[in-house]
Amino acid sequence: MIFQIQKVLTITLCAFVFVSCTSDRSSSRSHEHAQNGILFIIDGMGPAHITAARIFKNNSDTPLAMESMEHLAMARTHSTNNFVTDSAASATALASGVKTYNGAIGMTDANFDPSETSQKLQSITDLSLESNRAVGIVTNTRITHATPAAFFAHVPHRRLEAEIARQLATRSEIDLVIGGGLEFFLPKEEGGERVDGLNLIEKMREQGRKVVTSHEEFKQLNPREINQNLVVILEFDHLAYEFKRADEEVSLSQITDFSIEFLEQRGKSKSGYFLMVEAGRVDHASHMNWTEKMLEDMVEADRSIETILSKTQDSNDTLVIVTADHETGGLSLQGYAPHSAVAGRGILKNHSRDVRQDAYVYGVVSWGSGPGYDSPLEADADDPKFRHKATYPTPVAYHTAVDIPTLAHGPGAFQINGYIDNTDIFRAMKNALKLID
Numbered sequence: 001m002i003f004q005i006q007k008v009l010t011i012t013l014c015a016f017v018f019v020s021c022t023s024d025r026s027s028s029r030s031h032e033h034a035q036n037g038i039l040f041i042i043d044g045m046g047p048a049h050i051t052a053a054r055i056f057k058n059n060s061d062t063p064l065a066m067e068s069m070e071h072l073a074m075a076r077t078h079s080t081n082n083f084v085t086d087s088a089a090s091a092t093a094l095a096s097g098v099k100t101y102n103g104a105i106g107m108t109d110a111n112f113d114p115s116e117t118s119q120k121l122q123s124i125t126d127l128s129l130e131s132n133r134a135v136g137i138v139t140n141t142r143i144t145h146a147t148p149a150a151f152f153a154h155v156p157h158r159r160l161e162a163e164i165a166r167q168l169a170t171r172s173e174i175d176l177v178i179g180g181g182l183e184f185f186l187p188k189e190e191g192g193e194r195v196d197g198l199n200l201i202e203k204m205r206e207q208g209r210k211v212v213t214s215h216e217e218f219k220q221l222n223p224r225e226i227n228q229n230l231v232v233i234l235e236f237d238h239l240a241y242e243f244k245r246a247d248e249e250v251s252l253s254q255i256t257d258f259s260i261e262f263l264e265q266r267g268k269s270k271s272g273y274f275l276m277v278e279a280g281r282v283d284h285a286s287h288m289n290w291t292e293k294m295l296e297d298m299v300e301a302d303r304s305i306e307t308i309l310s311k312t313q314d315s316n317d318t319l320v321i322v323t324a325d326h327e328t329g330g331l332s333l334q335g336y337a338p339h340s341a342v343a344g345r346g347i348l349k350n351h352s353r354d355v356r357q358d359a360y361v362y363g364v365v366s367w368g369s370g371p372g373y374d375s376p377l378e379a380d381a382d383d384p385k386f387r388h389k390a391t392y393p394t395p396v397a398y399h400t401a402v403d404i405p406t407l408a409h410g411p412g413a414f415q416i417n418g419y420i421d422n423t424d425i426f427r428a429m430k431n432a433l434k435l436i437d
């Protein structure tokens, strides 16, 4: 049923956009086959987040690692019911290639489904497992959070995190899972959030999965020597923002490195692997107008991408796609400070400009909405908790509708080109991995 709906939707789409479905570009190079696929999702990252991270890490002129990826597209992200998406609808589009309503995890929108009911969608995780690939789903948010959840669960609303955890516990065929969110795996009696009394950690161990719940234990694992499927739940809630991560805590780039080692080893006895990595805290910092926290997490995401590119470039058998689910906050960078004044931490500071003898003080960084509305202009913008100025006073900054830079490298990367839809990112990965639905 699921498969048929997706086919109908795809055929219908192709009938409307005949040119893009049969273009020379895709047919002439359709032989490009990727053994492995890595989808790296930076939650909340828009065009300005990349520019700001480049200036913060180095200067205006020195590209980030992700900028070395040779293929680029801009992806539309709207959902079925709103011109601005949430992470659930957008992650479902990336994971399953079908647009749905805000809040939906791996389910269709009944208003657009031929069956007129909301149906479970088949995901790239399912297709990869069917093609005998190893699969990893890793994040620095709760594993039950919207973006990772769209890669293994089906629920009508993202808030149903206890149910998302229960569904993850039924998916013992997934080789690797890393994230936070222990609260949804433990019953109330054991300090968790579950009201059904289930201890899902025990349940997953009974299935023969290896389950690790501390940074210390995780750091001692050798990714090439684990024979069981592995579940790592490192925190009760999300993993820490990079700026306040303690040395003993695992970073996103360490998680990424581990995941590739683990899946490469696992993929040898299979037909390769699919890995989804989410850098999820760029979105959280952006919602609060915390520019420095956002930038530290952007730089750590870029470090993770650098790891991916260096570990996969020699074999040239891995399609790597870097994208976001949506932009968060309406981040803006305005002129006209000299390069030397904005490079590095200078981007966080206020500057002044004389216009006809009047000095205007302004921040290089501002946001479209959020709690930074009240921030004083003269405050110490060097404080990581400083919220940069926002135009509209909202308790948390809103997501925006801007198109999302999507980068690709490796076999099949040519499909990431021009203006595309976020559902095309699923199809690019599916085509390159020659997955059949």
Ligand SMILES: [Zn+2]
Pocket: 044, 087, 283, 284, 287, 328, 399
């Ligand atoms: Zn968000």
